[in-house]
Amino acid sequence: MRRYEQKQLNRFPMEGHAMRRLVRAAVLIAALAGSSLAVHAEPVFPNGGSVGMEVPGDMVPIPGAAGFEDRVAKAAILFVEVPHADFDTIVKSFEPDALQNKGVTIENRKQVTLADGGRGLILSGYQSVGAVAIKKWIMLAGGKSQTAVITVQFPEAASERYPDAAVEAALSSVVFRAPPSQEELLARLPFTFQSLEGFKVLRVLGNSAVLMTKGEVAAPQEGQPIFIAGVVPGEVGENERESLAKRAVASVPGVRDLRVERGGPLRIGGQPGIEIVANAVDLQTGKPVKVAQWLRFGRANYIRMVGVLPADDFARDFDSLRALRDGLELR
Template identity: 60%
Template sequence: MRRFAKALLGIFLLLGLSFPAAAQAVFPNQGSIGLVPPAGMTEIPGVGGFEDRAAKASILIVELPPGAYDTILQTFEPQALQAKGVTVEDRRDIELADGHKAVLLTGYQSVGAIALKKWIMLAEGKGQTAMITVQFPEESAARYSDEAIETALKSLAFRAPPTQEEMLARLPFTISDLGGFRVLRVLGGSAVLLTGAGPDAKGGDVLPYFIVGVARGEIREDERESLAKRALASIPGVKDIRPERGGPLRIAGQPGVEIIAKGTEVQTGKPVKVAQWLSFGRGSYLRMVGVMPEEGFEENFTRLRSLRDAVQMR
């Protein structure tokens, strides 16, 4: 019996050596949605996707808000994509490796004189929604067959989103005290979006938010204020921004620039106030932006400054 057990164990070991383990899904940019990329594609640094630069081929994964699947599916039609230059040749339902369902569109997109092969997949799983886009020029089709691309798409996998602590640990800076804000999203491993909205927030409310990001570069002292003024135009979700006051100041011992401005929230059309701070270090600088309803802003300004002062480079 003992010899039989040893022989059986030997067979299992041989089987284990003979058949390699199944490829594991890769979650680019440490996201919660990943897949097994085709051979030849590697992760794109700081982006949710994969690429083969030589073949000009890419797979991009966009994580969408929970519950967005049904809403997007209503517009996920060939006619809507045709208006964007995408010709859909086939639309079908497919089943992913983990049993979840998805809708796959295949076709091509004309960009000038170049024809790009195109796959667009919308998938839902574990309360998450993902849109995956694959494209490359026709001449790269020999390297990436339809079968290889579809195999990669069917390998799409979902995992639980990272905890707040895990998201913050990925950043090149720390926030010692969130001051009642909470992490909404980590952006590209170098920025974080915080929200101050409570559970009773309504759809028509201005939702307070705070963005912290790091940019690389040595900014000369005489360029700092002009950089801060130009940066105002890129604040997301706010239009008609008009500076009210500001100027140079020290932030956590570092030279910085403060600008307080008025604007209009794009989504609600309501007046908001913006506080932007740039803090300059050696070889990089921090940009911090707080957006709140205009009403009550001055009372909340201390809260924003406390959050600003809680940010430190690692």
Template identity: 60%
Template sequence: MRRLLCALAGSLLLLFAPVAAMAQVVFPNQGLIGIAPPPGMSEIPGVAGLEDREAKAAILMLEMPPAAYADIIRTFEPEALQSKGVTIEQRKDVALPGGEKGLLLVGFQSVGPVALKKWILLVGGKDLTAMVTVQFPETASAKYPDAVIEAALKTVTLRVPPSQEELLARLPFTIGDLEGYRVLKVLGGTAVLLAKVKGGEGADSKAVDVAGQPFFIISAVRGEIREDDRESLAKRAISSVPGVKELRVERGGPLRIGGQPGFELVGKALDQQSGKPVKVAQWLRFGRTGYLRMVGVAPEAMFGSEFDAMRALRDGIELR
């Protein structure tokens, strides 16, 4: 009898150990999607996801607008996924802790000679649509059995998007006057995307239209930059401005920004999606332990009137 009780106790410990280990919900990359990950997985720095490098296992999270849910559901038909190499074996509804309903797809994906086990959870929330994808080689199945992965996915939690003040408080710098720009997204806790949106102040953030509107990116970068490296750094940086193509620098040079050394570059480019002409201004402001990078992009026809606002926005930024 004693042996039987010990065996039962051991079985119960094994049964409930994963549940206990998954009690803490984490929100990778300070995002809006949280999960209590299975043991062995840790957050990926700067990415909305978790991984177990040794097992080549990963959980990735994608935030999308609420309206995206209906569109994605239509693309989740087995035939459409099969065309991308994804074979769905199970499709079921799941209930989540916040009351949202989720659609869970379970199957595998062929990537060359490798078969990856795959789970895709799609959640339609009030403030966002969430997609959580789990995948790993079949060789990792012993470490991550189906029951453990599904238990983790059923802990997926969506939180309310932070207010503009909360977003700005996360940054390593402060912004003075926004000059009519509006916070759209904080990126990794070190950068912020601002834009002038149609509808102006008070417009519903879910319905803002940023197409063809000026935008401004501010980021803080650690690392001391030597004076003779500043120009080459500025030229490399402006070549990677997101959302534009075929960029050509027109003018630039060193200048003082807020009493500190800086470097300005201004160029022409084309919008990545529409192909329409835009102008780009980039400023680097150098400090002792790092630098601020500030980039403004506007349609060419609007750039003249926006340039002063961009410079005023630039001058109101200070490291904390």
């Protein structure tokens, strides 16, 4: 599931446009992603999130991801929370033609009322992957102030283990709860910050990475500073670090025309590291931005930190990014 989590990280906005990017990510994840079947009586909230369901059959939570899986049946349920989104807007993003372009054929649409009074739309059909037909359900769920996209998929051979009625019963059991606090989100991470420098958590990814912004969290605005930090397992040899840093900064999402301004080795938290500062252009607005990336290398992992700022605000806010960098410590 690490590739799934990385896709989420790569689709977070570098500046503003958070809602649009989350909806696009949800659409993409939904496209990529004979006996009666027991359903657990109590809802389970995967990865400590705000959306849960009564889990069908032998599915268990996926470690570090928002979802459930049955490895024997090759079945999975994935959750994507889209905070502060309008339910009807999300529905428009999942029109059959749009999904067909991604290889998903929708055969049935069913509106449901959730247990907490929320609205739901269940889309069911299949996706052809080579010669294999994968059964697929996409549930669009809207609560009082939250929206989510839940995807169920498994090969046709698992249909006896997961009949249609049982899958729809599980999807109809979707419920929402209050979102976690900033403190609860930060507690999930394998690292701490000495000071947040006015930044707030937008999202925690797989309990190993965090996306933060300085400014409005409910509806991020264009030009807000962005900071991303995550732990990547694996030791990186000294002679491989520079090339890794260059490849990593070239892959920063949400920007184009990236040109390295300066870079080089430095110590971060008493460990070897590499800094790269680059100029780029925001993909959505076309405005100039500055990108700062730091890699901090340990024995069993390395920490990647990326900050993106409007070019005009770089001198003012760069110290805040460096304070976040220097105050990050593994638990």
